[in-house]
Amino acid sequence: MTDSRPVLTMTGISKSFPGVRALHNVDFRLFPSEVHALMGENGAGKSTLIKVLTGVYGIDEGSVTLDGEQVAFNGPMQAAAAGVSTVYQEVNLCPNLSVAENIFIGREPRRFGAVRWGEVRRRARQLLARLDLDIDVTAPVASFSLAVQQMVAIARAIDVQARVLILDEPTSSLDAGEVAQLFRIMRQLRDEGIAILFVTHFLDQVYGIADRITVLRNGTLVGEYPTAELPQLALVEKMIGKELDVLEGIEEQPRPELAAIERGTPFVQVSKLGRRGAVAPFSLTIHAGEVVGLAGLLGSGRTEVARLLFGADRADRGEIEVNGTRTGLRNPVQAIDHGIGFCSENRRTEGIIADLSVRENMILAMQAARGWLRPIPRRRQDELVDRYIKALSIRPANPEMPVRNLSGGNQQKVLLARWLITEPRLLILDEPTRGIDIGAKAEIQKLVVQLSDGGMAVLFISAELEEVLRLSHKIAVMRDRELVAHLDNDDTVDADLVMQTIASGTAREEANR
């Protein structure tokens, strides 16, 4: 595969932002008919490399050639016209346009100048069918989960007649099924001669699909390797620049015995809580110090359960008891008053305030709970913020940096810090490790274990079943917007069993209670 000429080469690329050197003298090549993984920790410069390539940012130094000709795109549109089609890390669709409109925006099929809407819808449906997705293409994009939105963005990108396809963390919120489907299409496109640049933090995905790997660290090139010649361990070491030890330890961490936790009144007990059109009535009990995992496929209603428990959406039936007293959780303010925190999966639209600094984003929930008349003293703010920047190794470690300038993974950590600062009694984590590199992911998982040891209850949602299994004491299984089973996460429970439960929609008798 190396004897052809690269379709794309980037030579000596440097890019600095005020106070941050994001890329320094980076070389990169992409060959036709290959899937090339771009790897690196959060903030290594992966997204920046992609953005300077497609002209979102100007290049400080270096050059880009496409098919041997020097190019300098002035933006994604021009790049796409030249055959470079990109899915950016942060899904950027127009939330109030329909799925079909989003897919064809800017290149609608026309006849005599008029858009052929019927054709738009038909082709959108076709395209999504290729991704195994059967949704109403006339519904606004905002009405779908993040995972579906991600699929729509991918559909849009693969429909363009491209020679280079760039996918920046396309799988960060997808389940195994969608990932498999995406990979099938990626292989198909690769065999048609398309060069694919793929960014992910999932090592198994890299080894499942990539032909070649380029590693970045701190904005510099570490090297380019054929996948077969770079064992997983070596890859991780190249990424983090040292021998790894962070990944160990999480398995050995003893989880507190379930029996010990279950005594005492539950922190939250809901019965028959539901919301029409979102999730069927479900019952769930969470004790202090307990980690409850939510497992299920795309669209199974995991996020909806989380939102009801936080009052982000209003339940239209059922009861909630917090600490043994009945309450209604009608809005987030009430939930927060009860000591509940919720880290949304959708960090761009429901999480970060892009304009505000890292510090302000972190203290926001705590400040909101105190009310605006009682500002948190600046000294205390700095203390808290410094502590969490260190604990979650947020980079760059500059509290006054606008959060929008942080890399995706680092933004996710800021969001997590916002809730940790409030010291909630129940923390609802919806995909907290989305887009987070392996080192930090292990740190966060350790943190969850630590927090639950300290008495915090956690509701943990992740598309990664492994992660749910590793952390949870109990697992609630969702299917088709219904909670179908409660499993005690003991030795008998493994990924296969959970998948079976999801598939069959019922649990073994003894686990069902």
Add this chain to the structure above:
Amino acid sequence: MSDAGNRFRPLLGHRLFWPVAVLVAMLAANTIYRPGFLAIEVNNGHLYGTPIDILRLSAPLILVGLGMTLVISTGGIDLSVGSLCAISGAIACLYISRAPDQNNLVTVLTALAMALGVALVLGAWNGVLVSVIGIQPIIATLILMVAGRGLAQLIAEGQIITINSGPYRAIGLGHLLTLPLAIFIALAAALLVAAFTRRTALGMIVESVGGNREASRLAGIRSGRIVFLVYVVSAACAAIAGFMMTANVSSADGNNTGLWVELDAILAVVIGGTSLAGGRFYLSGTIVGALIIQTLTTTVYAMNISPQTALLFKAVVVIAVCLIQAPAFRAKFRRRRRGTPPPTPSAPQPQKEQVTA
């Protein structure tokens, strides 16, 4: 980059740099055109001169701009401020004109309190429309912009109310420590709003709501209350501005008091660097913006430019200021200057190559 270039970079990067530069440039141009422009003289223990006039006349705009800044920061807009100026002016003048002794301080204070109270109620009306009922701010405040003029007419019974009240006139024309009182009122309001937003967490929370309303709600912020509050503050600022405007001429005219001030205020806010999309706000920027607009108006009068061309002239300057501040425009300018070749995407070449995967 030369040494000097590096030294000036932080200055150039400061968000107030361009607005202040424009202001200075305008003052300089005026001085060249009319050397006596910057002259200030002492008369009767009071300072007089064009710069003082500019400060005094920009006071109402600064007031309206302060409220507008907060409203815009939440992602909203308040078109009703002009009408609110007219209403509050009319109420105050009406009350004073009916009083037996127009020079009685208590009478004047009562009039101000009454007018301010009505303005607060109207501001609350705007706030409810936007935050509780959820009407788009531009539409919600358009209602009062239009209806408010009628209301002001109704209060004045279609007349121009003329008063002869020393204490009231002082709001617009009085002096304190050699300077016009209006300047102090505007300054006090600015300091008050600044303390109100930056000494508490209100400023950050307003910016948070404007930056991302849903994310703010999920962080536990009662966005509705905050949005409500900024419309009330905006109305209060407009009311005080209305007092100044009517005090300047000792009369209230429902049709003309504060006419188009909402547009000038929005301009001042934008020139000051606050984005119409909401988020970060800059009170000091708004003040500089208001001074720019008032200087522009004064310049136009001083240069005897005909009213028709005056508006055009104003528009050109405003466009220039906005362009200079737009990062995209500046980036383009800089790229051009450095001589980067214009981007040339290569035409797709149909090229078959044997590929061994």
